[in-house]
Amino acid sequence: MKRTTPLYYGDYLQLNKLLDSQFPESTKYGAQAHDEMLFIIVHQAYELWFKQILFELDAIIREFRSNKVDESQVHIAVHRLNRIAEIQKLLIGQIRVLETMTALDFLDFRDVLYPASGFQSFQFRLVENRLGVRSAHRHVYKPGLPYYANLSEEHQQIVRQSETEPSLFHVVQDWLERTPFLNVHGFDFLGEYEKAVRGSGQELRVSETDLNALLDDECHEGLVRENKRRLSRKAMVAALFISLYHDEPILHPPFQLLTALIEMDEQFTSWRYNHALMVQRMIGTKIGTGGSSGYDYLKGTLEPHKVFSDLLAVSTYLIPRSELPALPEDVRTDLGFYYSSK
Ligand code: HEM
Numbered sequence: 001m002k003r004t005t006p007l008y009y010g011d012y013l014q015l016n017k018l019l020d021s022q023f024p025e026s027t028k029y030g031a032q033a034h035d036e037m038l039f040i041i042v043h044q045a046y047e048l049w050f051k052q053i054l055f056e057l058d059a060i061i062r063e064f065r066s067n068k069v070d071e072s073q074v075h076i077a078v079h080r081l082n083r084i085a086e087i088q089k090l091l092i093g094q095i096r097v098l099e100t101m102t103a104l105d106f107l108d109f110r111d112v113l114y115p116a117s118g119f120q121s122f123q124f125r126l127v128e129n130r131l132g133v134r135s136a137h138r139h140v141y142k143p144g145l146p147y148y149a150n151l152s153e154e155h156q157q158i159v160r161q162s163e164t165e166p167s168l169f170h171v172v173q174d175w176l177e178r179t180p181f182l183n184v185h186g187f188d189f190l191g192e193y194e195k196a197v198r199g200s201g202q203e204l205r206v207s208e209t210d211l212n213a214l215l216d217d218e219c220h221e222g223l224v225r226e227n228k229r230r231l232s233r234k235a236m237v238a239a240l241f242i243s244l245y246h247d248e249p250i251l252h253p254p255f256q257l258l259t260a261l262i263e264m265d266e267q268f269t270s271w272r273y274n275h276a277l278m279v280q281r282m283i284g285t286k287i288g289t290g291g292s293s294g295y296d297y298l299k300g301t302l303e304p305h306k307v308f309s310d311l312l313a314v315s316t317y318l319i320p321r322s323e324l325p326a327l328p329e330d331v332r333t334d335l336g337f338y339y340s341s342k
Contacts, residue, residue: 026109033108035101042098043118049087050123056080057130057168064171074253081260088267095274103282110289115150117290118275122148122155129162131268132169132307137227139300141292150290169307172261173231179238179254185330189241190215192325205319214240214317231310239314244324248332258311265308272302 010016021044024036060077063069118124125148129135138147148159182189194215197206212219213229214237223229231239239258246255276298279288288294 024109025112029112033105035105036109038098038101039106039109042094045094046091047121047123049091050121050127053084053087053127054123054130056084057127061130061166061168061171064168064175065166069175071253074257078253078256078260081257081264085260085264085267088264088271092267092271092274095278099278099281101282103284106282110283114289115291117150117288119288119290119292120151120155122151122159125151125159126162128305129159129165130167131265132167133305134230135163137304139297139304141290141297168261169230172257172308173235176235176238176242177232179241181331182237182241185328187328187331189325190237193240193244193319196319196323196325200319200323205323206317210316229310229313236310236314239311240317243314243318245327247321248327258314261308262311265306265311269302269306272298272305276302 022037022040024032024040026033026036060080063073063077135147140147148156151159181187194211197211209219213223214220214233217233220229220233220236229236242251242254242258245251276295279298280295283294285296286294288297292298
C-alpha cells in the first residue's frame with residue numbers, strides 16, 4: 001500500500017465537518033450560555049467513542065459467529081474487550097469534566113434542550129443490544145412504552161433491527177457450549193465436581209440449591225424463569241470448568257476472555273451509576289428532559305441491564321484448588337484445543 005498524493009491532516013480527519021458541528025441552542029434563544037459548548041462537546045465525544053465501541057463489538061461478534069474459534073481469535077477478542085473497558089473508564093472520567101458545570105450553570109440552557117435527552121442516543125441502544133441487553137427485561141420509564149419510543153423513525157428502525165442480530169452474549173454462550181473437554185476419555189467433569197463438593201467432608205462448599213441448578217435441567221430452567229439465570233446450563237458448566245482449571249496453560253485464553261467480559265460489564269454498570277449520580281447532582285429529583293423520573297429511572301437500569309451476571313455467579317461454585325478433581329493425564333494432553341463444533 002503506497003500513497004500517490006500527499007495527505008493533509010485536516011482532510012484526513014474531516015476537521016472542517018467535525019469542528020463546524022457545535023451549535024449551542026441557547027444562542028438561538030437569547031444569550032449564549034457559556035457551558036453549553038462543553039455540554040455539546042462532551043456528548044459528541046461520547047458518540048464518537050460509542051462508534052468505536054460498536055466497531056470493536058461487531059468485529060468480536062463476527063469472529064465468534066464462526067464454528068471454529070481458535071486461540072489467536074480468543075486473544076484478539078480479549079484485547080478488544082480490554083480496549084472497550086479502557087474506553088469506558090475514559091467515559092466515566094468525562095463525567096468529571098462535565099461536572100465542572102454547576103447545576104445553576106446547567107439551568108442557563110436546560111429548558112431549551114427539551115425534549116432532547118441521552119435517551120435518544122441510538123448508538124447507546126445499539127451498544128446495549130450488541131452486548132445482549134434483553135428487550136423484554138429492560139427497565140422502562142413508562143410501562144407499555146418500548147425503550148426506543150422516543151427515537152426518530154429512522155433510529156427506531158436501526159435499533160429494532162439490531163434486536164434481531166446476534167449479540168455478544170449469544171456468541172459467547174455458543175462458544176462456551178462448544179467446550180470440548182467436559183466429557184472426554186471417560187472423564188466426566190460434572191460428576192467428578194459433584195463428588196468433590198459432596199465429599200469434601202466439611203459443610204457443603206456449595207449449597208444444595210445452587211448445586212442442583214448446575215446439575216439439573218429443571219432446577220436451572222426454574223432459575224431462568226425467575227430471571228435469576230440466563231446462560232444455558234451447558235455454558236454455565238463450561239464457564240465453571242474454565243474458571244476452576246484456569247491454571248492449565250491451555251485454559252488461560254478462555255479464562256482471560258471470561259475475565260474481560262466481566263470487567264467490561266462492570267465498567268458499563270459503573271458508567272450507569274456515575275451518570276445517575278451526576279444527574280442527581282445536576283437536577284436533584286426533577287424529571288428528565290426526556291420525560292423519565294430522572295435519577296430514580298437511571299438507578300433502576302443498573303441491575304436489569306447487566307449482561308454477564310452469570311459469569312459472576314460462577315464464583316458461587318468455586319472450590320479450593322486442593323479439592324479439585326485431578327484431570328486425567330490424557331485429558332490434559334488432549335487439550336489441543338479448538339472450540340469447534342466437530
Ligand atoms: C448535565 C449532564 C446530564 C444530565 C443532567 C443528564 C440527564 C439524563 C436523564 C435525566 C436521563 C433519563 C432520561 C430522561 O428523562 O431524560 C438521561 C439518560 C441518558 N443519558 Fe444523560 N444526562 C447528562 C449527561 C449525559 C452525557 C454526557 C451522556 C453521554 C452520551 C448521557 C447519556 C445518556 C444516556 C445514554 C441515557 C439513557 C440511559 C438509559 O436509558 O439507560 N447523558 N440523562
